[in-house]
Amino acid sequence: MTAFVQLLTSFVASAAFGLLFNVPRRHLAPAGAAGMIGWMIYYGLQQADANPVLATWLASLAVSLASQWLARRLKAPITVYNVSGIVPLVPGGVAYAAMRNVVQNHYDLAVQQAFQAFTLSGAIAFGLVLSEVIHLSFRKIKA
Amino acid sequence: MPQSSEYTRRIAGLCLLAGKIMIENGAETYRVEDTMTRIARAYGLPRSHSFVTPTGIIFTIEGAEGEGADSFTSLSRITNRATDLQKVMEVNAISRRIGAGELSADDAYRLLKETESGGKGYPAWLKTAAAAVASGCFLIMFGGSWNDFVPAMAAGGAGYLALICASGRIAIKLFAEFVASFAVGLLACLFVLAGWGRELDSIVIGSVMPLVPGVLITNAVRDLMAGHFVSGLSKGAEALLTAFAIGAGIAIVLALRGGVAL
Numbered sequence: 001m002t003a004f005v006q007l008l009t010s011f012v013a014s015a016a017f018g019l020l021f022n023v024p025r026r027h028l029a030p031a032g033a034a035g036m037i038g039w040m041i042y043y044g045l046q047q048a049d050a051n052p053v054l055a056t057w058l059a060s061l062a063v064s065l066a067s068q069w070l071a072r073r074l075k076a077p078i079t080v081y082n083v084s085g086i087v088p089l090v091p092g093g094v095a096y097a098a099m100r101n102v103v104q105n106h107y108d109l110a111v112q113q114a115f116q117a118f119t120l121s122g123a124i125a126f127g128l129v130l131s132e133v134i135h136l137s138f139r140k141i142k143a
Numbered sequence: 144m145p146q147s148s149e150y151t152r153r154i155a156g157l158c159l160l161a162g163k164i165m166i167e168n169g170a171e172t173y174r175v176e177d178t179m180t181r182i183a184r185a186y187g188l189p190r191s192h193s194f195v196t197p198t199g200i201i202f203t204i205e206g207a208e209g210e211g212a213d214s215f216t217s218l219s220r221i222t223n224r225a226t227d228l229q230k231v232m233e234v235n236a237i238s239r240r241i242g243a244g245e246l247s248a249d250d251a252y253r254l255l256k257e258t259e260s261g262g263k264g265y266p267a268w269l270k271t272a273a274a275a276v277a278s279g280c281f282l283i284m285f286g287g288s289w290n291d292f293v294p295a296m297a298a299g300g301a302g303y304l305a306l307i308c309a310s311g312r313i314a315i316k317l318f319a320e321f322v323a324s325f326a327v328g329l330l331a332c333l334f335v336l337a338g339w340g341r342e343l344d345s346i347v348i349g350s351v352m353p354l355v356p357g358v359l360i361t362n363a364v365r366d367l368m369a370g371h372f373v374s375g376l377s378k379g380a381e382a383l384l385t386a387f388a389i390g391a392g393i394a395i396v397l398a399l400r401g402g403v404a405l
Contacts, residue, residue: 009283009284010284013276013281016280021227022227076232077228079169079358079361083361086361087355087357088352090360092348092351096348096351096393099394100344100394121360132365
């Protein structure tokens with residue numbers, strides 16, 4: 001039940017995010033689906049107690065691969081799909097905790113959390129990079 | 144085929160317009176450069192060079208004799224940047240049609256002008272509603288309880304509305320995000336004080352998500368990957384500063400509350 005709720009909310013949240021960026025109506029559901037795939041992987045790994053950096057990395061990879069496929073199928077720029085899928089992975093919670101600790105003068109904790117947020121952002125970036133590499137080498141093999 | 148310098152000038156203007164619309168509305172740098180080069184090639188000018196950054200585009204078309212007197216360079220300054228993926232898609236579609244030889248230069252120019260002056264996409268109320276729904280959903284995704292769903296929706300929607308209002312009125316970059324996140328924090332605090340919401344942290348994290356500069360983050364990475372370091376670094380800086388602005392708005396609310404954990 002919880003997993004189903006997570007799927008549903010991630011789909012709706014990603015599609016709603018696409019709407020904020022003026023993604024045309026026809027492409028909102030695919031954008032939501034890309035976000036749902038990423039969140040499914042992130043949530044599943046989180047439940048399995050995987051390292052959050054690993055979970056974020058694989059989720060970002062999944063979002064970008066799904067977005068590449070959608071972009072080719074539906075002939076739209078990839079940005080339309082991957083942006084709304086990447087957003088849920090942004091380490092908002094960790095960044096918030098870091099900032100809260102700054103406000104409370106707990107700088108030691110704040111630095112740790114800020115670094116964690118930085119690492120998680122790096123994981124997102126690396127997922128995007130790797131998907132591009134996979135995409136390019138796949139195209140080379142096919143050509 | 145020898146082209147007159149007047150023709151070259153017109154095509155360069157067309158390419159710059161297409162590039163300007165794309166960069167103003169959140170396209171990646173490589174897509175902008177690719178589109179401009181393709182349009183120039185489709186109109187019989189195979190040798191062109193572009194230098195695209197988030198704050199300006201420089202575009203050169205070489206004439207028939209190579210790098211001689213008949214090459215033409217022009218610059219377009221970019222001052223306003225927003226995110227409107229619909230416009231990026233429209234320019235993309237126009238460029239595809241140009242590539243297929245379906246459009247004359249005049250028709251293409253007219254279509255691009257229409258896209259540039261076109262509507263602002265979805266109405267503000269719909270975007271606010273979407274931000275509200277997204278905030279509630281993010282709250283649940285981040286492990287919040289359903290008790291806080293409606294407060295998160297209200298705070299997130301109000302925050303996004305504040306962003307729309309503030310970005311129209313204040314010319315200073317990033318201040319709108321600051322105002323919006325301040326509104327989110329303030330409302331979340333009030334809801335918790337009034338006993339309407341339970342966990343302040345979850346409500347704030349969920350409601351602040353619609354302000355996250357998602358397009359900037361992904362485009363910064365994609366630009367850096369493609370070797371567009373100037374664009375990538377400046378987009379990354381903009382994303383980081385936006386994140387700081389959001390953080391500062393929340394931090395002030397927390398500090399006003401006395402900085403004590405509930």
